[in-house]
Amino acid sequence: xxxxxxxxxxxxxxxxxxxxxxxxxxxxxxxxxxxxxxxxxxxxxxxxxxxxxxxxxxxxxxxxxxxxxxxxxxxxxxxxxxxxxxxxxxxxxxxxxxxxxxxxxxxxxxxxxxxxxxxxxxxxxxxxxxxxxxxxxxxxxxxxxxxxxxxxxxxxxxxxxxxxxxxxxxxxxxxxxxxxxxxxxxxxxxxxxxxxxxxxxxxxxxxxxxxxxxxxxxxxxxxxxxxxxxxxxxxxxxxxxxxxxxxxxxxxxxxxxxxxxxxxxxxxxxxxxxxxxxxxxxxxxxxxxxxxxxxxxxxxxxxxxxxxxxxxxxxxxxxxxxxxxxxxxxxxxxxxxxxxxxxxxxxxxxxxxxxxxxxxxxxxxxxxxxxxxxxxxxxxxxxxxxxxxxxxxxxxxxxxxxxxxxxxxxxxxxxxxxxx
Ligand code: EPZ
Numbered sequence: 149x150x151x152x153x154x155x156x157x158x159x160x161x162x163x164x165x166x167x168x169x170x171x172x173x174x175x176x177x178x179x180x181x182x183x184x185x186x187x188x189x190x191x192x193x194x195x196x197x198x199x200x201x202x203x204x205x206x207x208x209x210x211x212x213x214x215x216x217x218x219x220x221x222x223x224x225x226x227x228x229x230x231x232x233x234x235x236x237x238x239x240x241x242x243x244x245x246x247x248x249x250x251x252x253x254x255x256x257x258x259x260x261x262x263x264x265x266x267x268x269x270x271x272x273x274x275x276x277x278x279x280x281x282x283x284x285x286x287x288x289x290x291x292x293x294x295x296x297x298x299x300x301x302x303x304x305x306x307x308x309x310x311x312x313x314x315x316x317x318x319x320x321x322x323x324x325x326x327x328x329x330x331x332x333x334x335x336x337x338x339x340x341x342x343x344x345x346x347x348x349x350x351x352x353x354x355x356x357x358x359x360x361x362x363x364x365x366x367x368x369x370x371x372x373x374x375x376x377x378x379x380x381x382x383x384x385x386x387x388x389x390x391x392x393x394x395x396x397x398x399x400x401x402x403x404x405x406x407x408x409x410x411x412x413x414x415x416x417x418x419x420x421x422x423x424x425x426x427x428x429x430x431x432x433x434x435x436x437x438x439x440x441x442x443x444x445x446x447x448x449x450x451x452x453x454x455x456x457x458x459x460x461x462x463x464x465x466x467x468x469x470x471x472x473x474x475x476x477x478x479x480x481x482x483x484x485x486x487x488x489x490x491x492x493x494x495x496x497x498x499x500x501x502x503x504x505x506x507x508x509x510x511x512x513x514x515x516x517x518x519x520x521x522x523x524x525x526x527x528x529x530x531x532x533x534x535x536x537x538x539x540x541x542x543x544x545x546x547x548x549x550x551x552x553x554x555x556x557x558x559x560x561x562x563x564x565x566x567x568x
Contacts (some may be wrong), residue, residue: 152552154529156511157560161435162558166385166404167193167549168378168481170218172340174240175317175345176376177201179496181208181247182324182352185373189219193549196542200238207231208248213241222373232289236260239268243314245291246273246322249282255293259286264518266477270310272305276319280326298326300367304351306334308477310447311361313338320345323365324353332363335367337406338448343379345494349372349453352526372441375496383520384548386455389413391527391555392432392460393421399558400431405460411451415443417461420432420507440468440505457483457524464492465531467507473500484522486514490536511536524550530560539567 168191178201179253180187192198192214202212204217207230210223218350228248234257235241248255253543260270272285276290281299283293307317316336323330323343335341337359345358354366385404392399393416406413406425413425419441422433429463440463445453460483464469474480482500484494488510493504511534516522529536538544541564544551552564 149539149567150545150564151567152529152538152541153565154511154536154538155529156534158530158559158561159395160392160399160530160555160558160560163400163402164388164554164557165402165465166285166380167341169343170195170197170547171313172343172378173223173342174199174201174400175243175314175321176378177205177214177219177221177338178236178243178247179321179344179351180348181210181223181226181251182321182413183222183371183373186220186371187221187448188375189221190216190217190375190377192219193381195545195547195549197238197240199378199384200234201241203358204230204234204241204244205235208244226251228252228254231257236289238501239263239316242273243317246277246318249277249293249295250298250322254296256295259289259291260510264482265268265480272307272315273318274407276303276305278323278482280319280322280330281519293367298322300326300328300330300365302331302333303339304333304505310334313341316363317344320363320365322353324348324355324368324371326367326368330365330367332365333361335361335363336447337361339379339382341412341486345463347374347376351375365371372546379408380404383452383454385409386412386452386521387458387548387555389416389430390455390458390462391433391530393436394465394527394531395436396434397434397558398434401490402429404428404430405418406430411449411475412455413449415441419462438462438466438467440470442471444473447476453480454520456480456518457543458495458527460484460501460503461487461524461527461531463503463505464494464507464528468505470503471500472503481525482517486517486521486525487528488530489514492528510534513537513539519543519547526551530555
């Protein structure tokens, strides 16, 4: 397994482009199942999750090619059952259920795995599909879905902590080929949901209200092929912005969308980070005196849970006590114990982490546990003096395109090696 060796203590400096958004690409790739015509998706990041989704699409009978950031998918004919092992291993694969059911009238998709950050239920996905008149059974680890023809309906899709991103994606995709009108109340408003809606509309779907809590879909007979450029990855941008601030560096991020990062930029400003936000570029400046903040993760447009671990790492530099409360997932503080190995002083009290900043940090060997926790450990390694080894980097490769190369371009001393 790959590992990162980091010689920290070097302020990042320079300029890097932000890649396409992983969490937009995965549902958009699933949406290509809705048409028998070819689709072209550009600005696709070279991530293991993307290649995994490609394997799943191939296991369903579609053709899938990836070359220089452009994906070509042609689901001319599709099977209604995917490869159990593949689908089980990646949570994002649940979003093939809606399009497959809408296209084929039946779908057999394995129950998605949970992961370290929480149980990751799919009750809202199933509730939405049942509301569209699908018959659903769970047998031998498979969700077996059937429907002669999906029927539009009014669906409240909010869960115990608010909207569901992939649940909204699944139901919106299924509704594009349902009979009649579907209204999704308490829909997720994330930019990735809006990007998916734009792709579906370019395929001929009739969708209004994407980006608001009320999405209205008018079913069509069929959808046609389309081309699409994926939006920039706001979480990758947040990660590098925080890494620049954490190392007191001067870094410009390009090809991004500052308007997708309002909550993150607001919190960074409050924490004393100096920056210039200019639409599609963000310049982080050195010299800010970092101080403690209090933040809770929320559905969009609130502070994103996917940037929580990274912010915690920045707070290790802050004077005073910071409080970070995780409201979306039940166990998303796995990085706290690993940060403690570097000298961090973090107490977990229920859904909140209390960070006593300003401690001397020194490099150590740490273990990545999930995608965003691994990013936080890399940032911490960049901040520490001395050598930090981050093991199980495969977590990072799921969601960050060539992170070691991008960091080296910013002057970081990061080397990818094999874990001994
Ligand atoms: C998406 O996951 C993202 N993944 C996650 O990013 C992100 O953290 C999450 O949205 C929240 O923003 C992709 O888009 C591939 P949810 P998703 O359904 O859709 C509960 C990353 O690091 N819930 O919005 O699976 C759920 O338990 C990943 O890039 C139900 O109760 O998340 C959670 O508490 C991690 N029932 C909350 O809703 C359901 O049926 C939000 O989950 C579905 C979800």
